[in-house]
Amino acid sequence: MKRRSLILATLCGGALAVATPALADQVQITGVIRDFKRGDQSGGHPDFETAGAAGKFGLVHNLVTLDLDADKKPVYNPTRPSSKDTMTSKTRFDQWYRDVIGVNLSSALTLTFDNEQSQPGGTYTYQNNAFWPINNKLFGNQSLGKNFHFTFELHTDFTYTPNQLFTFIGDDDVWVYVNGKRCIDIGGVHGAVNGSVRLFDGKAWVTKNHFTTGGIVKSLTSSAELTALQTKWANLGLPGSCPIALNDRYIDLNLNSGFGDTRAVFNNTSATVYAADAIQSVVVTFNTGHTQTFSPGGHSATVAGSGPHQGRPISHVTIFAGTNTTGQMHAANGATGVNCTLDFFFAERHTTQSNFRIDTSMLLNTIQPTTISPLYD
Numbered sequence: 001m002k003r004r005s006l007i008l009a010t011l012c013g014g015a016l017a018v019a020t021p022a023l024a025d026q027v028q029i030t031g032v033i034r035d036f037k038r039g040d041q042s043g044g045h046p047d048f049e050t051a052g053a054a055g056k057f058g059l060v061h062n063l064v065t066l067d068l069d070a071d072k073k074p075v076y077n078p079t080r081p082s083s084k085d086t087m088t089s090k091t092r093f094d095q096w097y098r099d100v101i102g103v104n105l106s107s108a109l110t111l112t113f114d115n116e117q118s119q120p121g122g123t124y125t126y127q128n129n130a131f132w133p134i135n136n137k138l139f140g141n142q143s144l145g146k147n148f149h150f151t152f153e154l155h156t157d158f159t160y161t162p163n164q165l166f167t168f169i170g171d172d173d174v175w176v177y178v179n180g181k182r183c184i185d186i187g188g189v190h191g192a193v194n195g196s197v198r199l200f201d202g203k204a205w206v207t208k209n210h211f212t213t214g215g216i217v218k219s220l221t222s223s224a225e226l227t228a229l230q231t232k233w234a235n236l237g238l239p240g241s242c243p244i245a246l247n248d249r250y251i252d253l254n255l256n257s258g259f260g261d262t263r264a265v266f267n268n269t270s271a272t273v274y275a276a277d278a279i280q281s282v283v284v285t286f287n288t289g290h291t292q293t294f295s296p297g298g299h300s301a302t303v304a305g306s307g308p309h310q311g312r313p314i315s316h317v318t319i320f321a322g323t324n325t326t327g328q329m330h331a332a333n334g335a336t337g338v339n340c341t342l343d344f345f346f347a348e349r350h351t352t353q354s355n356f357r358i359d360t361s362m363l364l365n366t367i368q369p370t371t372i373s374p375l376y377d
Helices: 223-235
Strands: 002-004 017-021 026-036 104-114 124-128 150-159 164-170 174-178 181-186 193-200 203-206 217-219 249-252 262-266 270-275 279-286 291-294 300-304 314-321 328-331 339-348 352-354 356-360 363-368
Touching: 104 150, 104 356, 164 174, 164 181, 164 339, 174 193, 181 193, 181 203, 262 314, 262 328, 270 279, 270 314, 279 300, 300 314
Parallel strands: 002 352
Antiparallel strands: 017 363, 026 104, 026 150, 104 124, 124 356, 150 339, 150 363, 164 193, 164 356, 174 181, 174 339, 193 203, 203 249, 217 249, 262 270, 270 300, 279 291, 279 314, 314 328
């Protein structure tokens, strides 16, 4: 019996309906779970409980391509490694995350993320050490005592701010995409494996040993560039020292539209702003709709209404820094106008102990399964 674990961290985005950012101590996200008959039984799917898979178990990278397809689904990699590959064909893999009558049965599944405090912020976690959400449902347990063979996908939007971290721990296949690019790659049938992605300087900093360099995956090799990143980290008032090191790998997702990262921390009638580049000006918008402009200089400042605006609560600020002539908006409710997507795909393919966990410091957006169709049982 292989022990199965799953841990996720960050926000996701995709085909489901998206509501406003959720500032709460708990956030619920609804995804789709699909049940399959085990491959060693009549009518079963050969990618689940694969016959003759002995010796093939293990972590395998690049089973899917770096990009989602037009349907926001993972794409079978025709040049994937084969030594531990228990996928049987592109046609069969395309069934993992699609409703196919006669092949799988699907239903909605809602996860509740909790930050273990009484206010918003921090790290939101979903953890289940016995993740068998469809026991006695859909195709049933197939004489195994539990329903082991299924896939699960989540989609949501998130608001980008620097130093967001998404972490996943799991056995078997897990792929996580930010803005349609694969940033966590835990493929194959295996024991618990860690994967994470940190968002900083507009880039996705990925788990290094999961990604080879080349193409859009790059390696930080310049000491001068590392020093510049460390300076940006300090300028943004982020905690501790910059966790990025030489030879770490990244995918440049241009999350900050080519400008330096900015942050804002609100305290009702005041806001502390930070920018990786020198601040040119800050436009403060109050809950009355009035605005006031400040030119603090430097990389950080605390702004508050003065004169007729003194004591007015702030609804949002717009930070102009460096060469950014359009400014970056930050709202007190957490929105920044830099909306990104996160798409998460998981497969439980073999009889295992099933633990499931996701950790995220991203601002999760709540979504409802209004476009999951059809669901059948």
